[in-house]
Amino acid sequence: MAIHKTKAIVLETKDYRETSYLLKLFTFDFGKINAQAKGARRKIGKFGTNFLLMSYNEIVFYENNVSDLHIISQADMLQHFGNIGGCLEKFTYAAYFLELVNTVMLVGEKNKEIFVLLLQFLNFLDAGCGLEQIRYIFEIKFLKISGFKPYFDCCVSCGENIAEKSKFSYVFGGLLCKNCFGKDFAAQHIMEGTIASVNYIEQMDLSKFNNFKITLSIRKQLEQILGSFIGFYLGRKFKSLSFLSEIRGSYV
Numbered sequence: 001m002a003i004h005k006t007k008a009i010v011l012e013t014k015d016y017r018e019t020s021y022l023l024k025l026f027t028f029d030f031g032k033i034n035a036q037a038k039g040a041r042r043k044i045g046k047f048g049t050n051f052l053l054m055s056y057n058e059i060v061f062y063e064n065n066v067s068d069l070h071i072i073s074q075a076d077m078l079q080h081f082g083n084i085g086g087c088l089e090k091f092t093y094a095a096y097f098l099e100l101v102n103t104v105m106l107v108g109e110k111n112k113e114i115f116v117l118l119l120q121f122l123n124f125l126d127a128g129c130g131l132e133q134i135r136y137i138f139e140i141k142f143l144k145i146s147g148f149k150p151y152f153d154c155c156v157s158c159g160e161n162i163a164e165k166s167k168f169s170y171v172f173g174g175l176l177c178k179n180c181f182g183k184d185f186a187a188q189h190i191m192e193g194t195i196a197s198v199n200y201i202e203q204m205d206l207s208k209f210n211n212f213k214i215t216l217s218i219r220k221q222l223e224q225i226l227g228s229f230i231g232f233y234l235g236r237k238f239k240s241l242s243f244l245s246e247i248r249g250s251y252v
C-alpha cells in the first residue's frame, strides 16, 4: 500500500458509522479523491483538523489498491477560512465553487491549476474581496482551465469574425454571427461589453482582481449567461446557485 502526503481542500464531508467521516477531497497532487478519516469524530485530537467543509489541510493517506476509498492516517489544518462561515453570502459562493469543482472534476483527475484557483478564491472570500464580481470571474477562469469554455473568439458556426451584433447560443456553446442567427432560434442577444469582459477576464492576472470593475448591466448579463451555460452543459441545477439568486435578488 503506497502512502502519500499532499495538500487537500474538503469538497464534501459525511458522517460515517459511529465515529468516522467519508470525505471528498480536492488534492494538489492527486486531484479529487475519496477518503475515510477513521475515528475522526470520536477521538478529539486524533487528527490536527476536524475536516470542516472547504478547509485546507495537509494530509497523509494510504492508497487503496482495491477500491477508490483511501484511508487518511494523518491530517493537519492549514486554513479554515473562518470569515466565510460567518457570512451567508460568502458561504453560499464558497459552497457553489466547491460544488462546481466537485461536479466537473472526476475522481483521480489531476489539475493543479484548478486547485490553486479554488484556494485563491476561498482566500478572496475570506478576506471579503469583490463579492459583487467574484462569481463570474471564478466561473470564467474555471471554465477556461477545465476546458468547458464557451466559444467567444468568433462565430461558433461559420468561423467569421464577430463584427457587429451577435447572439449567444447555449446549444452551440458560443457566439453566432448575424448570418447564423437562424441556426438557433433560442440564442440570446449579447452585448459587446459582455463579450469584451469575458475575453479580458480570461487573460486577467488575479492580482488585478480587486480593481476590476464593470457596469451593472454587463455584470447581470454575465451572471445570467454563464449560470445558464454551466447549468445547460452540466445538465444540472446547482443548489447553492438557486439559493444565491434568492438572497441576492433582494438587493441587486
Ligand SMILES: [Zn+2]
Pocket (backbone or CB within 6 Å): 155, 156, 157, 158, 159, 160, 176, 177, 178, 179, 180
Ligand atoms: Zn456565423
